[in-house]
Amino acid sequence: MMESHARVLSVLRSVTGKAEADPGEDESLFSSGILDSFALADFVSGLEEEFGVTVPDSDLSARKFDTLRKVDAYIAAKQG
Amino acid sequence: MAFLRAFGSHLPARRVGNDELAALTGVTPEWILNVSGISERRFAADDETVASLGLAAARNCLEKAAVAPESLGMILVASGSAPRFTPGAASQIAAELGLTETPALDIPVASAGSLIGLTLASQLAPKVGPVLVIGAETMSRAVDRTPEGKDTAILFGDGAGACLVDPDSGLVRIADFTLHTDGSASEILKLEAGRIHMQGLNVILQASRKIPRAIKTLLERNSLAPDAPAVYLMHQANLNLIKRVADTLKVPHERFFTNLERYGNTSAASLLIAADEWFAAQTKPVSAPLVFAAFGTGLNWGALLALPA
Numbered sequence: 001m002m003e004s005h006a007r008v009l010s011v012l013r014s015v016t017g018k019a020e021a022d023p024g025e026d027e028s029l030f031s032s033g034i035l036d037s038f039a040l041a042d043f044v045s046g047l048e049e050e051f052g053v054t055v056p057d058s059d060l061s062a063r064k065f066d067t068l069r070k071v072d073a074y075i076a077a078k079q080g
Numbered sequence: 081m082a083f084l085r086a087f088g089s090h091l092p093a094r095r096v097g098n099d100e101l102a103a104l105t106g107v108t109p110e111w112i113l114n115v116s117g118i119s120e121r122r123f124a125a126d127d128e129t130v131a132s133l134g135l136a137a138a139r140n141c142l143e144k145a146a147v148a149p150e151s152l153g154m155i156l157v158a159s160g161s162a163p164r165f166t167p168g169a170a171s172q173i174a175a176e177l178g179l180t181e182t183p184a185l186d187i188p189v190a191s192a193g194s195l196i197g198l199t200l201a202s203q204l205a206p207k208v209g210p211v212l213v214i215g216a217e218t219m220s221r222a223v224d225r226t227p228e229g230k231d232t233a234i235l236f237g238d239g240a241g242a243c244l245v246d247p248d249s250g251l252v253r254i255a256d257f258t259l260h261t262d263g264s265a266s267e268i269l270k271l272e273a274g275r276i277h278m279q280g281l282n283v284i285l286q287a288s289r290k291i292p293r294a295i296k297t298l299l300e301r302n303s304l305a306p307d308a309p310a311v312y313l314m315h316q317a318n319l320n321l322i323k324r325v326a327d328t329l330k331v332p333h334e335r336f337f338t339n340l341e342r343y344g345n346t347s348a349a350s351l352l353i354a355a356d357e358w359f360a361a362q363t364k365p366v367s368a369p370l371v372f373a374a375f376g377t378g379l380n381w382g383a384l385l386a387l388p389a
Binding site (some may be wrong): 037040041044057060062 | 279
């Protein structure tokens with residue numbers, strides 16, 4: 001899980017170009033200004049590539065990717 | 081077989097710059113330009129309606145085609161902002177054109193409606209004769225021009241476009257299309273009680289995945305590479321979204337025609353206004369494929385491939 005979390009954070013930093021970004025587990029990635037609408041699309045694509053998973057259209061909701069805790073849980077469930 | 085024979089458009093005279101909207105919505109003109117790519121848009125006058133704008137675009141298109149209204153086999157009018165759900169603007173436009181028996185139907189799908197109209201017309205024209213597809217909107221009346229409504233207030237403009245789909249000849253031939261609907265996400269973009277409601281994050285997320293996928297599907301099944309089309313004519317929603325679609329397809333941004341800098345997002349009208357301007361600028365017959373694409377309420381989205389006539 002820790003390794004997965006680090007990879008999620010790496011994807012986040014890569015797609016946003018914010019190498020110093022270090023949001024808390026439950027900090028909103030949108031309210032904090034780390035992600036905007038276009039970076040969110042890149043983030044989702046980056047997660048698919050990094051973890052070899054497919055995010056279906058039915059999961060394309062900002063709510064599912066709002067915090068690192070939610071993203072970690074989502075990736076874990078996809079890899080289940 | 082069906083052809084895109086002529087296009088037309090009509091824009092209201094009143095230009096609304098970012099400074100005017102910035103003052104109302106509590107942002108800066110630069111912010112509006114940065115998040116949307118829009119410099120100005122047109123707003124309809126009090127006496128202009130979806131029907132009157134659509135009628136003006138229809139007449140412009142028929143004049144370019146040198147076709148009398150009596151020759152039409154059908155009229156399709158796409159609009160998400162018509163003031164009355166039924167009867168909508170189609171029957172009114174038909175009546176203003178002097179037609180009392182020609183079928184005239186509404187397509188109440190904001191943003192994607194004119195693409196749907198073109199695809200339906202391509203199937204109907206061989207049966208009923210020339211089909212006039214119109215997209216007309218007064219979206220400026222559906223937004224909240226206050227700080228709370230800034231995300232939509234800055235985007236939308238008014239206008240109308242038209243296209244004559246002919247069974248026998250035209251500028252380009254409609255070769256193929258793909259249309260899709262996903263109602264499971266319909267709540268993220270809707271017009272209710274005269275107001276547009278848009279969950280921007282989710283709309284961009286959905287559109288930035290669905291539009292390129294539809295285009296790729298269309299190109300692949302016609303054995304065309306993404307760089308084959310001479311131009312991509314897309315619903316003019318947001319400059320950043322258009323660039324993102326281009327990036328996903330690995331096509332230069334310049335291959336995507338844009339005019340939303342001047343008109344904003346005119347919803348169902350935008351695709352036909354853009355096509356009218358692009359074709360008007362061509363000095364030679366089209367010699368390469370063209371792709372039309374749109375995404376709108378429903379969610380409805382799709383793409384259409386046109387080939388040299």
